[in-house]
Amino acid sequence: MKAQRVQNLDWSDVPYVLSVCEAGSLAGAARMMGVNHSTVFRRIAGVEDRLGVRLFDRQSHGYVMTPAGELFYQRAIVLCDGMNSIEMALAGKDLRLEGKLTVTTTDSLLNCLTPVIVDFQKQHPDVELRILSDAEPLDLMQRDADIALRPTQNPPEHWVGRKLLPIICAAYAHRDYWAAASDLPPEQLRWVLLDDSLNRSPMSQIAKSRKSANAPTTTVNTVMGALDLTRSGLGIAVLPTYLAEKDPQLVRIGEPDDRVNWDLWVLAHPDVRRSARVHAFFDHATSAITEDVLAMPSGTSL
Incomplete structure (x- = not known):
């Protein structure tokens, strides 16, 4: 009753x-x-x-x-x-820091967050980490993963999470390309664009506002692909600072752009939020992912 x-x-x-x-x-x-x-x-x-x-x-x-x-x-x-x-x-049996823990992130974020993940694994060797690196969104509600480290403007309302730091982007080119092309008119500067027909990503939105409408373009479907083409001296690309800022081959063109308002979140499936493994990873990510890890230029507004 x-x-x-x-x-x-x-x-x-x-x-x-x-x-x-x-x-x-x-x-x-x-x-x-x-x-x-x-x-x-x-x-x-x-x-x-x-x-x-x-x-x-x-x-x-x-x-x-x-x-x-x-x-x-x-x-x-x-x-x-x-x-x-x-x-x-x-959940008493789940309080030990051992067992499987699946973390999903993007390939470009994994490039800069690898030391953070490696440090967590060394601190907790009995945790069986499984890292899924994919640009496609995964569904935590379907238990594709326990934790997601993802850039987003609007984290799904059913996920439990913490906002870590803003994602900052800027335009970059290989130093040799820019030395040869910096005096060219804007319509002759080649841009490397992300294949993003709806212009949803920060990279696409910023590139659209920066490049000349008549500029030649090359399109690639991954952020890491855009980085590789830019490193090869093909043209200018808008890239996350966490990828490009520490690369000695690249030079930044203009100031970083944080108008798009994306943030890096660490998110978990609601059913596992009390797991000792999840709690430990949340705490580790929150403390270890700093402005220096994301290569945020000094003076950036948080």
């Missing part, structure tokens, strides 16, 4: 209600949950619709709990404590 009374309540919505209770605003709750404020709004509205009560009064200075909201908060705290106790009891 009790199960029937609460069958319409989605347990995954409870933390969103609690975050608004504690933060007093959608924006504060969104920061606590690591999601967009629209996600919090939708979750709260769904709970209120299913329960048939108003949990918050929407006021100009924030969200204030109604009597029903206060009751929900008191009972939900007890509920979450109980659920945490169950999870800890059932």
